[in-house]
Amino acid sequence: MHSPPPIADPADLIVSVPAMLGFTPNRSLVLVFVKRETGCDRVLSVPLAVRTASPLEQERLSDTEIADLAARMCRQSDASAVLAVLVDDRQSRPAVPVTTDDRYGSVLEALDTHLDSVGLKFGGAWSVRVIATDAAWWNPFDPRQHGHLPDPARSPIAVGHKAIGRPIYRTRDELAAFVDIDLALRDQVAALLPNAAADAQQRLARTVRIGDPDAYTRQAVWQVMQTIKAFSANSVPAPQTLANMAVALRDTDVRDVMFGVAAGVHADRAEQLWTILTRALPDPDRAEAATLLAFHALLRGEGVRADIAVDAALAADPEHRMAYLLGVAVATAIPPQRMRRLCRAGIEAAAALRIDIGAAESDSHTKENLDDPNR
Template sequence: MTSPLDHTVRLSRPADFIAIVPYMLGFHPERSVVAMAFEPGEDSDSGVRSLRFSVRVDLPGQSEDTPDVARGFAELLTRNGTERVMLIGYGPGWHVTPVMDAVRGALSDAEIDTIDALRVEDGRYWSYMCLDRECCSPDGTPYDSAHNQAAAAAVFAGHVARADRAALAATIAPAGGQDREQVQVATRTVCTQVRSALATDGGHGWYQAGLTQVAAALDHIEAGRELPADMVAWLGVLLTSIIVRDGAMTFIGRYDDDTHLKLWTEVTRRVEPEFAAAPAALLAFVALRIGDGPLARLAVERSLSADPRYSLAGLVACALDHGLPPEMTCGVDCAEMADEIGAQAAKHPAATRPVLPEGW
């Protein structure tokens, strides 16, 4: 699920809806169905409605999976109180049409009104609901998103539409080259220091060390500076403690969401892959909080690739699967938990110790 853009964009023609979707998702969708959910109009005769959120699902690979996809779509929209949607399917007719028919049927059964249902392929769109051949040619209607005012407004506001989902995934993929070598060397050094300290230390001081590193990293990001390799290494190691990871979440609200997003994106990319579970899960949580469902999903996948049982990533995945609206996460005051988490750290100092992955 993805929140609407954080500024006013007027959508009136099918081409406008098509043009804005990539900027809501962060990438140009392929072989997908997207639903744009709108607030009910104050005046039933008025066409003016606010976009609440959008949701995208892959077209099923097997035709027998289509009914489940359609039901899941309708259930997610129903849980979020959706009354009106615009549907857009991406791909060839043989693949999109059966899915679109099933989704429209499921939405009708759920008493959700479909404003229009479009299929998009190779720079043309077709409407499943417009029967006027003069308006909607059987050959499709050409559109040009590059010169669309809605797309231009999104670009002006700083939104980016990457080529595809893989391009978005690349933004949090492990870094390479010289930076990878520097962080790896720094991580080896940090792990050596930590093992030495763990041999004589019962756990006191690790929690505060973690908070200090997180605060310093946030200050670096806020000032527009890249994190030094040793700071990335220390963050990766200290966040292997769940309590320290929870302590990092208490900074949400004390720095703006964009600063957190940039921090955990950078750490997820640059940290040694074995240490990526915690920063990627934190990135997933922040992305969920701001309504960036595609990034949240990718960050969950990155976290679980490092640790398939990482619970925070699993919780974010569950929220995404059930269509938890971003405002539910925004309502959690993470800063309020600081005293409680700090008390837990003081009571159980051993739980604040780093847990080094095998081989480190």
């Protein structure tokens, strides 16, 4: 995962929120978990941001639940402080004396009190009606501290995301569209799945007869890796190829090897294929692709995207154990570095099968450019 650039003042922090979340929040309370840069008291780095409903919404977490969530996620992300960004078009900038809405005040007070009681710090709060160029921002408890926002698209985090081809969406619903089902493609793939499954069953039976059942898994992993390596960002694999991949991923050993691919030089290609499969497969096969998609997002610390993919996986297969476990990881803000245990297990499984999955670190200089014509 790429380390986020440091944030030095409230305006920089606020305009970085859309890039942190992957979408521009509205009527939200965003908790930002920060660390102080070594040797610099004013510069903060941001390992994590989480969005909850605005305190002005009827259906929201209670003040106590928000405070507990902040403390738990602060510990999980090894952060030293929590900052709050209130985004709600119904806000008005307070005058002197302070007249902050009691519903905001109670949440912020609960955060301050609870974090202090467990040895953590509440670093402050800032309010905006909307996160946009020239929008006003202010400190809800000190109206003398205020200003206008720079262009969110030019924040260092947003620029970094753009450089690696990761878009920032206008709303969460727009972000969630990346897992929307392509009905026409799904119907084409679904029609091919029975024959693909029958062919796979014949291959498995042959390997059992020759006393080498691992040969089936080895061949399936090899075929999936060939598809990943041959993938071009400018085209969608043929429906037959997608059906073959879906059947291969029904073998949990094959699926587990793919966790190792997420930490290697083919990670971008694989993730784009899991996205296509999530959109193209019928239930319950869709769950395997969506689970892998969620894992890639978790590995980068993108909790919102991971949460959307987990929801898609569990909708396709409510009993999917790995999707459930990844959902727990999202809810409890498991740090990305802890998710690398699954990567290592996948790499070891591939090595046991004698299959090269390109197991370099995901931020390695050898990571592929999908649009490189010389690849």
